[in-house]
């Protein structure tokens with residue numbers, strides 16, 4: 001698809017614009033993506049002409065989607081490999097997801113787990129649900145005991161590598177998961 | 188056009204709302220685990236989702252007399268009409284021809300959008316600041332629906348939604364709040380700034396990308412994962428209460444320091460609304476906001492706030508066209524709008 005801004009170059013990056021606190025996805029070429037932050041600000045100001053510096057204040061410390069949200073996976077795996085991951089159930093690829101910022105089915109959460117968890121943490125500050133539980137949770141969606149084991153292993157690795165921020169996240173998540181399982185009488 | 192009757196009145200939650208916080212709304216996002224999410228699903232699967240949800244709705248004790256509306260059967264004005272009443276979102280009103288439905292409960296307190304971004308968007312709206320009640324009712328409806336549907340849910344992440352920004356509780360708790368004194372006194376930026384720092388969003392009354400109109404703002408939570416529904420609701424309520432106090436203080440100050448100017452501005456707004464022969468939608472919102480402020484601070488004692496609430500919605504473009512029973516051009520609407528306002532203000536005052 002062509003860049004939605006200049007209409008000339010091939011769109012390579014989805015840029016999330018935050019308009020009135022909501023996400024809107026635009027598909028842009030590299031060059032336009034770079035310029036998008038500044039322009040986004042101008043557009044938002046035209047929505048609220050009576051409060052010219054409202055958005056610059058509100059969003060001054062807001063992460064831009066394209067740089068912040070996707071940065072960590074680009075470091076870990078080479079981009080072409082991530083783009084090719086496809087959900088076995090619905091066929092959505094990671095590059096499809098990047099285009100719309102929408103997943104394809106419930107299985108996608110498992111398929112893109114490695115990419116999604118850091119993203120969920122950035123958006124919500126957590127990856128462990130704490131609220132309502134439906135009365136008929138199918139057994140297969142309960143968190144398996146192995147998962148906690150795996151999280152603990154990751155925690156040890158993070159400590160070894162002195163990645164303390166990551167370790168703190170993992171520790172909180174293990175605690176939250178264990179508390180939840182205790183409350184429901186085991187996984 | 189098929190909503191002529193409905194167009195002559197506003198919903199009860201709006202009519203009786205007299206406070207700074209006009210309404211409270213809770214939205215729950217739910218998906219069926221057996222189907223792809225709306226944007227990725229095949230057309231025939233989306234039709235099945237509509238059918239399944241409609242069937243389950245029929246047995247729901249909170250939705251006994253509910254209207255089940257297939258959006259494919261509506262024209263553009265009808266869909267815009269439902270949006271103006273906050274029964275469907277702007278997104279749900281677009282893209283004619285998709286397999287979409289809306290289920291509207293008694294008194295328009297409950298509405299369920301089917302095949303919006305998520306398969307189900309359960310919405311409950313209450314008058315004034317009452318998010319807790321709205322959440323309780325939404326949850327009860329959800330409990331009954333759940334019995335007949337297989338929700339996409341993970342023990343770890345909670346309710347699974349199409350967009351990761353809604354994962355977890357799938358909850359958005361929002362309040363519609365009228366802040367004219369903070370806007371006039373140029374203190375609104377401070378409020379909005381603080382709100383966003385508390386991980387909350389501010390937008391205009393018709394949702395994403397819309398301008399804050401008539402000094403009306405919508406405040407809602409941004410985070411849906413890692414906090415319980417009760418905690419989220421409590422945070423938004425607390426923020427709304429603080430903003431309300433701040434608005435009250437601004438009103439008091441205006442009344443002590445700028446009483447004549449404010450009184451003049453409100454009287455002029457009343458004069459224009461009562462005598463205009465043609466008036467735009469934007470001007471109407473600005474003037475109604477002033478009049479509402481006047482009624483709240485006893486500078487326009489004769490004005491009935493429920494009439495203002497009514498005018499807020501009935502003067503919107505699709506409502507005017509539904510009432511007229513035909514498509515109207517913008518200049519034609521401006522004339523009809525002015526006539527409707529004159530009529531309503533004269534009868535009630």
Ligand SMILES: [Zn+2]
Nearest residue numbers: 003006029032
């Ligand atoms: Zn471009």
Ligand SMILES: [Zn+2]
Nearest residue numbers: 087090105108
């Ligand atoms: Zn999938």
